[in-house]
Amino acid sequence: IPDPSTWNLNPDASYVYYCANETVHGVEFDFVPDVKGAVLVCDMSSNFLSKPVDVSKFGVIFAGAQKNVGCAGVTVVIVREDLLGFALKECPVVLDYKTQAANSSLYNTPPCYSIYIMGLVLEWIKNNGGAAAMDKHSLIKSRMIYDIIDKSNGFYACPVERKSRSRMNVPFRIGSVKGDEALEKKFLEKAVELNMISLKGHR
Template sequence: MGKIHNFGAGPAKLPEEVYDILKDEFTNFDGTGISIMETSHRTPTYFKLNKEVQDVVRNLMNVPSNYKILFLSGGGQGQFAGVPLNLISRTGTADYLVTGAWSAKAAKEAKKYGKVNMVLPPTDRYVDIPDQSTWNLDPNASYVYICTNETIHGVEFDSIPDTKGVPLVADMSSNFMSKKVDVSKFGVIYGGAQKNIGTAGVVLVIVREDLLNQALPICPSILDWTVNAKADSILNTPPMFAILVMGRVLQWIVKKGGLDKMAELATKKSSLIYDIIEESNGFYYAPVAKAVRSKMNIPFRIGSPTGDDALEKEFLKGAEALNLIQLKGHRDVGGIRASTYNAVTLEEVQTLANYMKEFYKKHAK
């Protein structure tokens, strides 16, 4: 079949070196002679893994000591409810900046539990983030919510908003561990692992301790950060295999040079694709404003700003013939989307770039 180049947006590619480690551990985890999937979560063996993964998260992101690190279930969408259930009680209101499909879904969910102020409202087209000087933030809000990188639309915050002391909550599902961030500027950071730091099944939540003990009475225990923090993320049987995979991926990031190296590669990989788009005289079209273009998810159209259906189908067919897979854009927006997460190598992105050049030469008028 030949080497597969997987540009899927999630579940996404895992580092090949991690597969090699998991193969050895799959049936003999930590010398136990059994798999992690049949190991009790109440054993010293699992307690050791639980701490090990927390430690690598804390060290990689330089997480301050007054933040708890949680491993939860329910996916990113579970935290669409988890955030307001845990935080909105203080004032009953929250600010949401909607910059794409996922923050729009989060805002819609939050309305079930309190008043939501749409600082940036939902729209039919997400292509930019207005300057903060135009935002109307509520100083009485319980929190301000953003999605730092919109996987579907390819919009990424280029800086951390100043929320004037109101806790900032960030869904980082698709750019977690792709660069350094100052954790102390956030009240809560969370993300599903299956895009950039592991496989589906676990959500990583980093929450400042002073934001605990505020959950609404109706908050289910499984979503209550305080309850889970007290249980050290072992309230019930956790998604142990997904936590193992996440830990091995994060250890791989450390081995490869840490977050500075991931950021350097992210810039190189995304620039390869964006440069071709810019030099194509409109044959390839990236809808997102340059200042907020994602380095993780690159959506584009072919032939025109709205896309040429026949050309895009031919592009995808030709890509698959070269083992360049999962490039079809999300069903909500269409077109093409290349996800260049940490595990996607520079060489793989260069292969895609070469194909884009050849396709342009063949079809551009």
């Protein structure tokens, strides 16, 4: 993540958008950007409720539940009320935040099962210490893996600079920073034997 002092934000921008945790490359913001009064819009899909967040700093927060708080089919949206009613005419009515807000998110048939599953996850998070506890657990788990990587004398390599490393997903290569395909293939095969699946990631 570039140093904010190097950013060149358009002072006339209607809003500034960013993704709080980018899963492909394992990059996570550990701060809320200062956008000099512009409306801040954030995709929190992959780290939603993984740490406490001051919602008042945002104009819009959205999060696909399938990443962190449920299964596919439902998206959590938090919108500042003064931002409702500015949808472009091309925007489908079911995606208009004003329409959904005016109808308690029931303008169209809701994804009942996905909402039910999300409710169970939210209850579990609440009963296990809330967002603050999730932050602690995420740090502990990710640091365990990062420590192994950093102490492997280069056998494992994480391409992300330390201050931008994600707590949610840890990318790494084996053999070198660019990776050794044969070693990585063997690693994945052995992982499957140990019932660890889907470790390959997006490459």
